[in-house]
Amino acid sequence: MADMMMIHDLGTRTLDLLDRLAAITDEPGRITRLYLSPAHRRAADQVADWMRDRGLDVTEDAIGTVRGFLAPAAPGPQANRRLLIGSHIDTVIDAGKYDGNLGVVAGLMVVEELRARGIALPFGLEVLAFGDEEGVRFPSSLSSSAAVSGTYRGEWLDTADRNGVKLRDALRAHGGDPARIREAVIPPGSVIGYVELHIEQGPVLEHQGEPLGVVTSIAGQSRFRILITGEAGHAGTVPMGLRRDAFAALAELATFIERATREGTANLVATIGRVDVKPGATNVIPSEVEATLDIRASADAPRLAAIERIRYEADQIAQRRGVKIRFERFADVPTCPMNEDLQTGLAAAVASLGESTRRLPSGAGHDAMAMARAFPSAMLFVRSRGGISHNPAEFTSVTDLGLAVEAMIRFVAGMAARHAA
The missing domain is CATH 3.30.70.360 (Alpha-Beta Plaits)
Incomplete structure (x- = not known):
């Protein structure tokens, strides 16, 4: 069962990082952080700093994804493999502060708590902060995760925003390199799986009175x-x-x-x-x-x-x-089923908190769709008040944030025990 004081503390620390990310915007007074904008650059730099603070080796790939790597605790048969945790830091126009950002912040919190609790990993752990999930500025939704999974479409580089700026030019200005996008690919054989924590963006969990849900498929x-x-x-x-x-x-x-x-x-x-x-x-x-x-x-x-x-x-x-x-x-x-083994691991982590192991589909698209083309992938949903998303009224309680992060920590710890054995 969960220690609710610990859960509240986890949620409070998670919300603090979300609030600090929300302050990084291209439009004062509301959250707008489009792919390759000045605010995206500042947010990427902030996430990179947070990764370094938690002892991760930080790189940024050619498409603008910030990547923080935690090496395995010791040599072993799983030491050349890695578990991926991530989501996106771009937003829609006049956004809420949870969509996407929570999945990235959760990855940071998982690393922080693994270290604090002395949980050693027999595999590597990589936190990914994608830059282009929403597809608002350019018609290239999921392009960052597509680059990692090896499914990036080269024609996206020649698309332009409403001001006529081509994606390839914006990428260069951001510090990326259109000629090196293929180097962003992570070899599928080196990946144990990809896991993404996300607000539900719908009313099902709230209607059922349940804070967490394991995603079965993406519509x-x-x-x-x-x-x-x-x-x-x-x-x-x-x-x-x-x-x-x-x-x-x-x-x-x-x-x-x-x-x-x-x-x-x-x-x-x-x-x-x-x-x-x-x-x-x-x-x-x-x-x-x-x-x-x-x-x-x-x-x-x-x-x-x-x-x-x-x-x-x-x-x-x-x-x-x-x-x-x-x-x-x-x-x-096409419909994108989530990996059954990873679903089982997430459900076990949720159950260990004394919560119902509700399973539900996602009606919205996510980076996990692009990642699932190459890697076993899964998602954990946390309830959203009123099912509201893509809106400043987006809200998830501190307690629910803490439960979601703790479930992710327990999931990773369970994966570590399984792979060590």
Whole structure:
């Protein structure tokens, strides 16, 4: 069982580091720290200093990931392998202070406590502070972790931000080197696993009254542009039965999408997040609509089946209403299962605290998705108040922070005992 005074102390020290990171921003008065911005540079330097304070050997790779390495306690059969702990230090615009940052700070706290408690590791431990998970400044989400896992896409370097700055130029200004990105790869055979602590960013744990949850999979997702073409007409003179209203067609389709996903399985969800209506006049029947559809599930088959149902219904709506409906897929990511052995280890650590070993999928994407392409990967969620994220109102209590960090410490200690044996 957990000593709650110790848990509160762990949470308080964790929150202190989160508060200090939150003060590093490109926009005074709110947290905005985009990839390769001046604030990202300052945050990377601060994290590097904290790593050195805890006795880690610090490097920064060519893509801007700060890496702190703790060598194994002694030579042995596992001494040439390492366990990875990490997350990201970039943020969205007007962000909260927990998303991503907690996973990095937790890695630092794990190292600090392993040393304080005299826990020797038969393998190396590496803490990773990725720089580009959010994909806000450039269209290159998860690029830092993709570089580590060997899946970096070279075309990302030629993308530009809204000011026309190319990623490759911003990377050079940051101190990185586009020509050496391949050197950031960690050989898969040298890695025991990658583990990421993250706020849930959803309401499930809070609803269940549980502070921690072990992630089973990261949802697959498909994204589409929906293009609907009808016919403009006078809002006062065209009878309702004779209209070819593009927006009304979207409204009918949106209602069907909500119903279909409510009936789905595997945590199926769908969102129409942006709608552009033309010609956009108060007294003109809409002739064109462009909308986005984001559909996700914790397994691929239900997501793909739902897409087929939606496209079939769109054809029926188009015929009834005399419009054309076209789908353009612009993103498709398969479901990413988390490693079963690492899940078991995390569940055991949570159980040792006297907490329920709730397992749940993640509807949001994380660096663990890119890492899982090369390494056994797992995630631990800690509850978020109200499920709020990407928002200054993001909040996780000090007690929950302490429980989450202690679970990570116990997980690493358990891995050490297992590998030493």
